[in-house]
Every structure is written in C-alpha cells, then in structure tokens.
Amino acid sequence: MTLWSDISELSWSFVGVLRDVAPIVVVMFVFQLVILRRKIPHLRQVLFGLLYVVLGLAFFLFGLERALFPLGREMAAQLTDPTFVGIAEGDTVNWLAYYWVYTFAFAIGFATTIAEPSLIAVALKAQEVSGGGVKAFGLRLAVALGVALSLAVGTFRIVTGTPLYLYMIAGYIIVVIQTLAAPRMIVPLAYDSGGVTTSTVTVPLVAALGLGLAGSVPGRSPLLDGFGLIALASLFPMITVMGYAQISGWLARRAAARASAPPQGDTS
Amino acid sequence: MSSSAKDMIRLLGETARDLAPILVIVGFFQLVVLRQPVDNLGQIAAGFVFVLLGLAIFIRGLEMALFPLGEALADALAQRGSLTLLILFAFGLGFGTTVAEPALIAVGEEATEVMAVAGVIADDESTLARTATSLRYTVAVSVGSSLVLGVFRILKGWPIQWLIIGGYIVVVALTTIAPAEIVGIAYDSGGVTTSTITVPLVTALGVGLASVIKGRNPMVDGFGLIAFASLMPIIFVLLFGLVIAA
16 A cells, blocks of 8 residues: 555545535535525534534545455454354354354444444434433443344344344334333434444444355355345344333332332331 | 643543444454454554544534534524425435435445346346436435424424334335335335434434424424434335336
8 A cells, every 4th residue: 555545545535425415515505595594603613513524524434444344344254254154065054153253243233333423423412402311322332232232133134044024023013012111202212223323334344244144154145135234233223222211210210219218118 | 722622632532432342342353263363454553543533523523513503404494484495405405415325326236136136127237227226216205205204293293103103014014015125125225324414414403493393392302303214215115116016
C-alpha cells in the first residue's frame, strides 16, 4: 500500500458518504428554506456539524474497510472451512461441529452492535427523552445481546437448514406476548431498536459470515440459505429490550417492596 | 475552546471503550482459536485509529447537526400545521434516503439473481436489471409510505403495538403464499433500509413532533418511525414477489 492509494481510497470513502448525505440534505433544506421559508437556527453550528458527520463517517468506513472487514471476512472463511470444523467430504453434518462458528457469531454480533453509530444515536435520544429513566448504555447492552443471540441462532439455522420463517414467526409470537406485558413506554423504543442494529458495522460482517457458512456446509446453497441473519438481527433486539425493561422494572419493584417492608418481618 | 477540547477527549475515551470488545474478540479468535498470526498489523492498527476518530467525530456532528435539524423541522412543520406538507416531507425523506442506499442496491441484485436461479423470472441481462430496479423503487416507496404512516400515528396518538402486530400478521399471511425464494430476501430487506444518517434524523423528527403536539408523550409516541421503516419493506417485497411470480 502506497500513501497515494491510501489517500485515494480515503477520498472515495468521503465521496461515498457525501453521496449518501446529499439526498437528505436536499430534502431538509428545500423544506426548511423554500417551502416553510424558515431560517435554520444556528446555521453555522449545523453546517459544521454536518461536516463532522460526513468526515466522521468517511473516517469510520475507511478504517473499517482497512482493519475490520478484511480480518472479519478472512476469519469467517477460516472458521467455516470444513477442515477447521473437522468434517470430511461426504459426511453428514453434525450441527455441534460448528460450535466455534456460533461462538464467533455471538461474540462479533455483540461487539459490533456496541460500536454501531445509529444505535448510539437512538440510545442518546432515548436517555434524553426519558429523563435518564432509560440508560443509554444499558439499552445498547440489551440490543447487543439481542443481536448476539440472533446471530448464534441464525448460524445454527443455516447449518441445520431449517426454514427461516419458522424462527421469524416464533419470534413474532414472543414479541406480541411481551408487548402485552412490558411497560408501555418501552414498547415503541424496543420496536425501533430492531431496525437500527443492522447498519454500518454489522451488515458487511454478517453477510460474509452467512455466505461463507452457506457455501461451505454440505447441502446448503449461499443463494438460498445465506440470507436471514439480518432479519433475525432485527427481530431479537425487540425481545431483549422489552426483557431488559421487564427485568429492571421487576428489580425496582422488589427493591421498593423491600424498602417498605418492616425491618424484621421479611421471612418469605 | 478548552472545554470543547476536554469534551472531545472524553468522547474519544468513550469511543475507545465501545470499540474494545471488537479488538478483544478478533484478537482472541485469531490467536487462540485459529492460531494465526495477524498479517499487516500496522495497517490494521492504523485502520482502527481511523475507526476511533471517525466514530468520535460522527457523534459530535450528530449532536451539533442531525438532532437539531430534525427537531427544528419537526417544530417548523408542526407550527405550520399543514398535514399535506408533513406527509409530503415524510415521504420525501423516506424515499430519498432509501432509493440511493448502497446496501439496498446490493440486496436488490442478489434478490433478482436468486429469483432467476429459481426460475421465477427469465435469466437474461435486461430482465435482471429491470427487476432489480423495480425492486429498489418498491422498497424506497415502502419506506416513504412507512414514514407517512408513522408520522400519522404520532399525530393521531394511535398505540403502536396494534399497527406493528397487524403488520406481522400481514407478513405471516403473505409468507404462506409468496414464492419461497423471495421470503428470506424480503425479511432481510427490512434491516438494510435505515442508514446511519437517516436514523438520527428520523428519531429527532418523531420525538420533536411528539413533544410539540399537545397531548403526545415523546417517549410513548415519539419513537416507532424506524420500526415502521423496517416492517413495511418486508410486506412490499413479499407483494413484489407475488406480482412477479404471477
């Protein structure tokens, strides 16, 4: 790698982000200035902020492309390689043989979700709006756990070749039941956290893992079995976020009950 | 100036904490499980420095620009009080940000390839390209309509769960009749539509609307726009598969 190719790669990443931002900025500014005819408050700060957004994302993507993605793709290929898994040509597949794949899927799902920029944004907003009732970091941990579980289950599904819709429908049923029981204020946030988990960092790695796995497990086709990880990763966080609210609500109620109980009477 | 420098250092520290798990896991698998030395260590280390700086700068920009912009727009639209404008804006934002989304373009190409292999559509260059383009517009229209529906819900104060659960029932019903090859792609398309720049804006817009409209609670009514934007594409792509196969 020469310095020159680095610079040209970085500028491409910059151009790519600019192209993503352009339609949004056009829609916003046309509405604000032409249709609503309102000045944008703190215009200077907003323009600098937009510059930060573009610059930050460009650096972020450039760095990922440089460090994490090649490493992640290579690791996905090595972990799903039949010789590493220890199966010979023509063996029937024992799903247990792929335990390192499930572990990797779980761990990398958790780690990349913690670093996901759009989740950071939603978590910050939720903490602000709830007046601290929802902790930004706690929310992110809950979502990351959901993504981790979903990828472990999703890789298991690819190895066993069971149909995706069964998992999705089972997940939907759990979501519906939890919705009836969870605190009302967490429900919309939980639904949103399904959609924000899979963007910049997670999708490219997950796609590599799914395609690598479907391509190397005997009897699976990357075209027909390689997808579905993203779908599960958008579903499971709803379950863990509502679960997080249910558990912390339960703990708070228990603590309150303890505090109000007479000091010696608690023997149950 | 020194306080903003302090802010930036604090932010860099937090970002480093956010990225640490990735380093630990990659290191563990590389050295303990796969027992492979890491090639190009210098290049990878430099890459991580860019990731760290980029994430910290992005978060700073988020608080300076994307959140205030979304709030200012919600404020302006609510004061103007025109439903048509609000709906037009919601649709434009959803459609405009989705139609050019690179992840969506990739999924569209993959989807048409699967359908051609399965024999649902003819396997020639022009059919593939046409199908991929119409799929992309289908998803963009679906994201535009989902923001319209989501904004409408905030105005009316409808509880979100009935809409989402109703959506699930539609998804399940469509799954049983749609061509099996499109199902996985349809489910995945819900996850790829919401980009890193759209999410903060849309969130700020929803929360902003719910805070300025009387009788709405930002926590209960403000969130949920992204949920619609993740659910609606699944329904539209399943319908797309049905139409194509017919």
